[in-house]
Amino acid sequence: MRPFSYQVATDGASAVALASVPASAHVTSNVQFIGGGTTLVDLMKLEVMQPSTLVDISSIRDEDMHKVVQTETGLRIGSLVSMGQLHSDKAIVRDYPILTESLWRAASQQLRNMARLGGNVLQRTRCSYFRDTSYEQCNKRIPGSGCAALDGMNRGHAILGTSEHCIATYPGDWAPALIALDAQVEVLSRSGKRTLPFSELHRLPGATPHIETNLRPGDLITAFIIPVGPQRRSLYRKIRDRESYQFANASAAVALDLQGDVLRDVRIGLGGVATVPWRAHRAEAMLRGKRLTESAAARAADEEFKEARPRGHNAPKVVLGKRTLVRALLEAKAMEVS
Structure with a gap:
C-alpha cells in the first residue's frame, strides 16, 4: 500500500469541501471517501486504487445520514446506515423484503x-x-490499454450492457433491488443537494469504462429515497457457485402488484449479468397488464435477454439469467402478503 494523506470529516459539508477537486480533474482525481472501507481498502492493498487522499466520512455527525425513516410516502435511508443495520430492521423486513x-x-x-x-x-x-x-490490459484501470477479458477467462463476466472496451460485471446485490423500486439518490456537493434517479447513477462502459458513475468530483451520496410502490410482494433471488458469501452468477429483484393473477405493475432489477445494475424494461413491458403464468414469464425473460452478448465462457449466463428471472417472478406471485 502506498502513502496517502488522511482527513476526517465531521459533517457532510466538510467532507465535500475536503474531497472537491477542479472539474478538469474529474477522471484523474485521487481523492476518495472512505466509510466502512470494505472494498476500498482491499483495492488499495492490491494497488489497483492508489488515492493520494482519503476523506473519512464514518465520523460525520449529520443525523439524517445515519437514520432509516419510513413514512406514508416511502422510505429514506441514510448513506451511512450499515448493511447489517438495515437488513435487521423488522419494519423493513416486513415492508421491503x-x-x-x-x-x-x-x-x-x-x-x-x-x-x-x-x-x-x-x-x-x-x-x-x-x-x-x-x-496490463484493463480499460477500467488503464484507459486505452484494452480488455483482456474479451478473449480471456470470462465465465463471470457480463452479457448485458457490454461494449468492445469492457465486459466487467457490476457485482452488487443491493443495487438491483434499488433500481427495481425506482429509488432516487440524494447527493451533496459544494453547490448544494440534488437528487437523481438511481437508474442514472451508474454509466454503461461504452468507450470510457473507467468513468463508472455520473457523480461529480466531491459529490457525496447522503441518502436513498424509495417511493411507495409494490414493495410488499417482493423478493431477491441469487444464484451463485456456493450458498454463502459469493457473488451472483445471476440474480433477480422482483416487485409485483397483482390483482388476482393479473399484473397491474411489475418491477424487475437484474444482477450478475450486466455491466451496471440492470432494469429489465423489456420484460416488464411484456408482463404488465397480463396474467402471470410460467409461459408468460419465460417469454418476458426471452425478450429481456434478446440483446445478450455472451463471449465464450459466460454463454451459460443467458439461460441461467432467464431461469433466475422466471423463478423469481413465480415465487413472488406465490408469496403470502398481508
Whole structure:
C-alpha cells in the first residue's frame, strides 16, 4: 500500500469541501471517501486504487445520514446506515423484503456490520483482470490499454450492457433491488443537494469504462429515497457457485402488484449479468397488464435477454439469467402478503 494523506470529516459539508477537486480533474482525481472501507481498502492493498487522499466520512455527525425513516410516502435511508443495520430492521423486513433479502445474501455478517450503504452501491467490479495489476490490459484501470477479458477467462463476466472496451460485471446485490423500486439518490456537493434517479447513477462502459458513475468530483451520496410502490410482494433471488458469501452468477429483484393473477405493475432489477445494475424494461413491458403464468414469464425473460452478448465462457449466463428471472417472478406471485 502506498502513502496517502488522511482527513476526517465531521459533517457532510466538510467532507465535500475536503474531497472537491477542479472539474478538469474529474477522471484523474485521487481523492476518495472512505466509510466502512470494505472494498476500498482491499483495492488499495492490491494497488489497483492508489488515492493520494482519503476523506473519512464514518465520523460525520449529520443525523439524517445515519437514520432509516419510513413514512406514508416511502422510505429514506441514510448513506451511512450499515448493511447489517438495515437488513435487521423488522419494519423493513416486513415492508421491503426485496431490500433486506438482497443485503442478507451479500457478503458475511462481519462485512455487513462494517459496510455502509452509500459505499455499497459504488463498489468496483470483481473482474480478475481489473483487480490483478499483473494484467496490463484493463480499460477500467488503464484507459486505452484494452480488455483482456474479451478473449480471456470470462465465465463471470457480463452479457448485458457490454461494449468492445469492457465486459466487467457490476457485482452488487443491493443495487438491483434499488433500481427495481425506482429509488432516487440524494447527493451533496459544494453547490448544494440534488437528487437523481438511481437508474442514472451508474454509466454503461461504452468507450470510457473507467468513468463508472455520473457523480461529480466531491459529490457525496447522503441518502436513498424509495417511493411507495409494490414493495410488499417482493423478493431477491441469487444464484451463485456456493450458498454463502459469493457473488451472483445471476440474480433477480422482483416487485409485483397483482390483482388476482393479473399484473397491474411489475418491477424487475437484474444482477450478475450486466455491466451496471440492470432494469429489465423489456420484460416488464411484456408482463404488465397480463396474467402471470410460467409461459408468460419465460417469454418476458426471452425478450429481456434478446440483446445478450455472451463471449465464450459466460454463454451459460443467458439461460441461467432467464431461469433466475422466471423463478423469481413465480415465487413472488406465490408469496403470502398481508
